[in-house]
């Protein structure tokens with residue numbers, strides 16, 4: 001900053017002309033500092049305001065989607081119960097059976113949705129608790145594949161688990177990690193056309209920071225994800241390209257939270273030959289202890 005001088009001329013009564021030269025640079029510098037600080041505070045306030053508005057919009061959109069998702073199965077339960085009550089005397093047995101099946105399916109969907117919402121609430125409140133213990137991921141995936149065998153067979157989809165090595169143990173929360181893989185597997189089966197395969201590949205890997213990790217890929221031969229949706233499928237209530245197929249759009253955001261809590265990452269991509277691929281990379285030793293920097297060690 002250039003030096004600033006101020007010249008004041010005064011003539012005390014009857015006296016001589018007095019010239020006072022003052023260096024005002026320091027004051028100007030102080031004022032400039034104050035102005036800069038005010039501008040910075042204004043910008044921070046503006047940012048906070050915009051963030052609050054965005055959060056508000058997201059919250060409204062969330063409640064709108066949630067109300068819609070809750071209302072549809074509730075409506076189905078109420079309507080089929082009413083139909084059954086009104087026609088219990090006259091309707092054929094098979095018809096009544098169908099009403100009960102619809103009630104059962106909708107109630108199951110409601111339960112799943114409420115469980116997912118409960119998980120999201122826990123995540124938001126930072127209250128999702130994890131118990132990290134050494135786990136055999138290959139064994140967990142084998143048992144999960146067994147659990148999904150019936151759903152896959154019903155859709156004429158073949159399930160395959162490829163794991164050439166006895167993988168090292170992984171420090172993980174067994175229930176939560178199983179929940180993450182269950183969502184990926186149910187998505188893959190749901191979007192698979194008949195006579196195709198869903199493959200889970202499991203391999204060892206080294207992360208860029210040198211940490212040993214396991215990489216699991218869930219690969220299907222379905223339609224894949226619309227390229228413009230690849231970046232948002234992990235957002236809440238997002239269902240890509242009208243690919244609803246009976247879901248709610250909460251599975252992937254919960255999966256992402258669970259994997260992140262393990263210190264890992266989940267990514268989605270479309271395979272060059274068609275189909276979607278979800279990859280999980282999880283460090284063997286689980287998340288770094290709070291407050292530590294993995295790279296330092």
Ligand SMILES: Nc1ncnc2c1ncn2[C@@H]1O[C@H](COP(=O)(O)OP(=O)(O)OP(=O)(O)O)[C@@H](O)[C@H]1O
Pocket residue numbers: 116183187188191220222223224225233238239240241242243244246247248249250251252253276
């Ligand atoms: N394997 C896949 N192939 C094609 N699209 C997929 C696949 N997996 C996920 N998607 C897209 O991502 C969306 C979000 O998946 P997500 O698991 O979050 O929700 P959902 O399966 O629809 O419902 P939920 O898991 O809550 O029951 C899906 O609705 C679908 O559009």
Ligand SMILES: [Mg+2]
Pocket residue numbers: 183186187247249250251252
């Ligand atoms: Mg899902």
